[in-house]
Amino acid sequence: MxxxxxxxxxxxxxxxILRSIVGEGDVLVGERISPDYAHDELGGIERMPDALVRVHxxxxxxxxxxxxxxxxxxxxxxxxxTGLVGAAVPIEGGILLETTKMNQILSLDKSTLTVxxxxxxxxxxxxxxxxxxxxxxxPDPGEKSATIGGNISTNAGGMxxxxxxxxxxxxxxxxxxxxxxxxxxLGATVAKNSSGYSLKDLVIGSEGTLCIICEAVLKLVxxxxxxxxxxxxxxxxxxxxxxxxxxxxxxxxxxxxxxxxRDTILFSEDYLGKKFPDTKNDAYILLTFDGNSExxxxxxxxxxxxxxxxxxxxxxxxxxxxxxKKAVWSARGAFLxxxxxSTTEMDECDVVVPVDRVDAFIKFTHELAKExxxxxxxxxxxxxxxxxxxxxxxxxxxxxxEQTLSACFDRMYQEASKLGGLVSGEHGIGYxxxxxLKQQYGETPIALMxxxxxxxxxxxxxxxxxxxx
Amino acid sequence: MxxxxxxxxxxxxxxxILRSIVGEGDVLVGERISPDYAHDELGGIERMPDALVRVHxxxxxxxxxxxxxxxxxxxxxxxxxTGLVGAAVPIEGGILLETTKMNQILSLDKSTLTVxxxxxxxxxxxxxxxxxxxxxxxPDPGEKSATIGGNISTNAGGMxxxxxxxxxxxxxxxxxxxxxxxxxxLGATVAKNSSGYSLKDLVIGSEGTLCIICEAVLKLVxxxxxxxxxxxxxxxxxxxxxxxxxxxxxxxxxxxxxxxxRDTILFSEDYLGKKFPDTKNDAYILLTFDGNSExxxxxxxxxxxxxxxxxxxxxxxxxxxxxxKKAVWSARGAFLxxxxxSTTEMDECDVVVPVDRVDAFIKFTHELAKExxxxxxxxxxxxxxxxxxxxxxxxxxxxxxEQTLSACFDRMYQEASKLGGLVSGEHGIGYxxxxxLKQQYGETPIALMxxxxxxxxxxxxxxxxxxxx
Numbered sequence: 003m004x005x006x007x008x009x010x011x012x013x014x015x016x017x018x019i020l021r022s023i024v025g026e027g028d029v030l031v032g033e034r035i036s037p038d039y040a041h042d043e044l045g046g047i048e049r050m051p052d053a054l055v056r057v058h059x060x061x062x063x064x065x066x067x068x069x070x071x072x073x074x075x076x077x078x079x080x081x082x083x084t085g086l087v088g089a090a091v092p093i094e095g096g097i098l099l100e101t102t103k104m105n106q107i108l109s110l111d112k113s114t115l116t117v118x119x120x121x122x123x124x125x126x127x128x129x130x131x132x133x134x135x136x137x138x139x140x141p142d143p144g145e146k147s148a149t150i151g152g153n154i155s156t157n158a159g160g161m162x163x164x165x166x167x168x169x170x171x172x173x174x175x176x177x178x179x180x181x182x183x184x185x186x187x188l189g190a191t192v193a194k195n196s197s198g199y200s201l202k203d204l205v206i207g208s209e210g211t212l213c214i215i216c217e218a219v220l221k222l223v224x225x226x227x228x229x230x231x232x233x234x235x236x237x238x239x240x241x242x243x244x245x246x247x248x249x250x251x252x253x254x255x256x257x258x259x260x261x262x263x264r265d266t267i268l269f270s271e272d273y274l275g276k277k278f279p280d281t282k283n284d285a286y287i288l289l290t291f292d293g294n295s296e297x298x299x300x301x302x303x304x305x306x307x308x309x310x311x312x313x314x315x316x317x318x319x320x321x322x323x324x325x326x327k328k329a330v331w332s333a334r335g336a337f338l339x340x341x342x343x344s345t346t347e348m349d350e351c352d353v354v355v356p357v358d359r360v361d362a363f364i365k366f367t368h369e370l371a372k373e374x375x376x377x378x379x380x381x382x383x384x385x386x387x388x389x390x391x392x393x394x395x396x397x398x399x400x401x402x403x404e405q406t407l408s409a410c411f412d413r414m415y416q417e418a419s420k421l422g423g424l425v426s427g428e429h430g431i432g433y434x435x436x437x438x439l440k441q442q443y444g445e446t447p448i449a450l451m452x453x454x455x456x457x458x459x460x461x462x463x464x465x466x467x468x469x470x471x
Numbered sequence: 472m473x474x475x476x477x478x479x480x481x482x483x484x485x486x487x488i489l490r491s492i493v494g495e496g497d498v499l500v501g502e503r504i505s506p507d508y509a510h511d512e513l514g515g516i517e518r519m520p521d522a523l524v525r526v527h528x529x530x531x532x533x534x535x536x537x538x539x540x541x542x543x544x545x546x547x548x549x550x551x552x553t554g555l556v557g558a559a560v561p562i563e564g565g566i567l568l569e570t571t572k573m574n575q576i577l578s579l580d581k582s583t584l585t586v587x588x589x590x591x592x593x594x595x596x597x598x599x600x601x602x603x604x605x606x607x608x609x610p611d612p613g614e615k616s617a618t619i620g621g622n623i624s625t626n627a628g629g630m631x632x633x634x635x636x637x638x639x640x641x642x643x644x645x646x647x648x649x650x651x652x653x654x655x656x657l658g659a660t661v662a663k664n665s666s667g668y669s670l671k672d673l674v675i676g677s678e679g680t681l682c683i684i685c686e687a688v689l690k691l692v693x694x695x696x697x698x699x700x701x702x703x704x705x706x707x708x709x710x711x712x713x714x715x716x717x718x719x720x721x722x723x724x725x726x727x728x729x730x731x732x733r734d735t736i737l738f739s740e741d742y743l744g745k746k747f748p749d750t751k752n753d754a755y756i757l758l759t760f761d762g763n764s765e766x767x768x769x770x771x772x773x774x775x776x777x778x779x780x781x782x783x784x785x786x787x788x789x790x791x792x793x794x795x796k797k798a799v800w801s802a803r804g805a806f807l808x809x810x811x812x813s814t815t816e817m818d819e820c821d822v823v824v825p826v827d828r829v830d831a832f833i834k835f836t837h838e839l840a841k842e843x844x845x846x847x848x849x850x851x852x853x854x855x856x857x858x859x860x861x862x863x864x865x866x867x868x869x870x871x872x873e874q875t876l877s878a879c880f881d882r883m884y885q886e887a888s889k890l891g892g893l894v895s896g897e898h899g900i901g902y903x904x905x906x907x908l909k910q911q912y913g914e915t916p917i918a919l920m921x922x923x924x925x926x927x928x929x930x931x932x933x934x935x936x937x938x939x940x
Contacts, residue, residue, distance in 0.1 A: 170672075180915065192823040193636075194626075198912070204923075253694075426666045
């Protein structure tokens with residue numbers, strides 16, 4: 003910030019106070035903190051917290067923040083630590099506030115089709131709970147062990163965004179703790195809201211920099227009665243991706259349209275030790291269709307299958323047995339881990355582009371890979387334009403890697419911007435992508451974000467050094 | 472604001488400069504300005520602008536704002552003037568900037584399912600354009616002659632929100648002019664976005680106080696192939712409204728669920744000079760169902776019809792002829808005007824409550840009407856909890872009316888809050904509802920909104936005196 007705050011170091015008295023708030027066993031310091039808490043899923047950005055504080059209730063979060071505010075101690079919130087941009091790394095030290103013990107699904111309201119949850123509930127737990135009650139929680143990011151608090155903080159999207167939208171579309175209200183400890187409720191359990199600026203929408207996607215999400219009321223939809231997937235192999239990635247805008251123009255809206263390349267599938271086979279139904283072809287799209295009418299779902303699926311075949315698809319497999327479903331979706335879920343396991347180190351680019359520019363962007367990454375002599379595998383959400391692109395270090399020296407990574411990122415983010423896209427579709431900006439955000443947006447939007455941050459957190463104690471500072 | 476800005480009066484030189492920007496004929500002053508520009512649809516809050524400026528392009532808006540910023544002249548934006556809370560009334564005088572000449576639908580992109588529009592396009596024009604191209608623009612507020620810019624500025628919801636959500640859910644990007652004249656693009660033609668704080672979502676619903684919307688990219692959906700309505704009479708309002716949560720719990724999602732009382736329908740028959748299909752009963756719910764499978768739509772409709780009959784409905788008419796459709800929906804569209812025509816003066820309360828508390832709120836308004844001896848007719852969106860409640864002056868003296876209105880409003884907004892609702896579902900806060908917003912939210916959320924306003928508009932020249940100041 004302009005006037006750099008001097009943070010206070012945590013001392014023995016602070017620790018005693020924190021322990022009096024959350025209990026002895028849930029304040030860890032020094033070597034009692036696992037080194038895993040110094041980084042997130044992707045690594046690369048590291049800093050150990052001075053204290054790890056595990057909270058159990060909104061009131062505890064409030065008490066911790068009141069103390070931190072009074073003492074000017076930085077606080078960074080962490081859920082499962084599955085992020086990829088360093089948003090949950092306490093780069094200024096201080097308190098790392100872990101929400102995984104606030105993991106209760108508090109209530110299900112069948113009249114308003116909403117569920118009330120604590121932030122540490124895992125996506126997979128919420129998904130299972132919804133299904134058990136014949137509901138669907140539509141947001142479906144690949145990382146099922148992320149917390150809901152984390153999903154809201156990055157406005158995570160996932161695979162079903164083509165039809166159902168993103169996390170933002172399912173958040174009715176948030177109970178939050180402000181940097182100074184005040185507890186607020188933003189939004190309400192209502193379907194419409196025109197009551198002043200939408201502070202709730204400002205907090206969604208703010209990566210823990212404005213306030214701490216302590217409870218959320220989320221919208222559910224009735225579980226569609228039928229769901230089917232279709233796996234469509236193509237000769238090459240260009241033909242596969244070019245089919246997608248045609249599908250969308252046909253006015254059939256699949257639930258999901260994912261793309262994957264043969265090499266990514268092979269990494270995943272290696273990683274999981276499980277066979278994928280087909281690996282003969284270079285490129286695949288995987289589509290899902292859902293609805294309450296079996297005839298409708300099957301009709302849509304066969305219309306799209308025929309369209310794909312007209313557009314040069316080699317085949318179109320219905321993923322109809324439980325075994326095939328498991329094989330296909332477990333592979334899809336393991337792509338990130340599988341690519342990670344295939345190399346020494348990697349970094350990710352999570353751009354989003356207009357859905358008819360996905361082909362152009364993938365082609366660009368292929369050219370870039372050739373030019374720089376690196377592998378740049380990718381997979382992602384062809385149906386909503388959100389790509390997950392990985393630059394792999396493989397055998398590069400540290401210096402060569404850093405230079406290559408920086409040059410490739412510069413070029414990719416410029417290209418995404420040129421194609422009408424944005425820096426991040428769902429993984430956020432955190433610490434790692436700040437410069438690219440600044441390059442894309444220019445001065446005024448960043449200044450507006452800084453003004454907003456100051457309005458919420460005058461002392462800049464909450465997740466300092468992220469997004470816009 | 473804290474440090475009250477002294478605005479400059481518009482002088483002859485300002486007028487000359489404004490005319491050089493937008494053309495001689497589009498800057499009006501003094502008696503050349505129709506008195507209609509002093510108020511919005513509901514009236515009550517009045518102030519004539521010092522100059523009416525009709526803009527044609529984003530560049531003109533930018534030039535006007537650069538001048539207004541340099542000279543500290545207040546600017547209020549107005550579309551069709553169909554608002555109900557005084558948001559488009561220039562209460563500090565200055566420039567009233569009218570966007571109705573920026574009324575072009577610029578392009579339709581069938582690959583991204585988006586349409587690019589200027590802010591002065593009317594909702595009915597966009598709806599017709601979408602349908603001609605076999606698409607649906609889902610937001611469907613009753614006032615079809617509102618501009619899209621106005622709809623975005625209040626995050627208008629409308630009748631189809633039960634199934635399709637509100638305006639916010641359909642705004643992909645906005646081109647805006649900042650108070651100082653800078654042109655920015657917020658968001659992009661993409662389906663996912665986690666690229667910093669969502670400034671776009673902050674602008675949606677901000678009622679022209681943060682920046683001026685000059686272009687919008689809006690999402691469309693494929694036009695459902697089948698749509699049917701069902702009119703269900705009940706003996707009384709209590710039974711009608713109590714049926715709604717049961718319908719929702721049945722996991723069938725109608726497109727719309729509206730409620731209406733016999734007296735409102737009679738006003739509308741009077742006003743339109745057209746008969747409604749049935750006026751024998753005290754209360755009605757009107758449901759719509761849509762989808763691509765006729766069997767599915769008819770199945771859902773008959774399931775809901777049977778459920779309603781089990782819950783005490785007197786009948787369930789399918790609104791199947793063109794004549795019936797027209798009669799029912801033109802009546803529904805005329806309720807506001809019809810109630811207005813039935814009284815000397817009225818004011819509106821646009822609360823939103825959880826969908827299973829609608830019954831409690833309507834019951835409360837009936838008790839209030841008895842207690843204060845006034846008529847309080849209402850109608851609205853039973854399926855999403857958004858009520859339009861009207862307090863009618865009828866024969867009351869000015870003084871008695873003002874006292875009654877103020878007392879009834881106080882009680883109604885308190886009750887809405889008690890039921891877990893909010894001040895406004897879709898009409899906004901503007902000037903008229905500021906105090907109720909403050910009462911509901913308390914100090915901190917209002918202070919956050921004020922901080923955001925200052926961040927965007929340090930000089931407070933854009934629509935001053937609205938929402939949070």
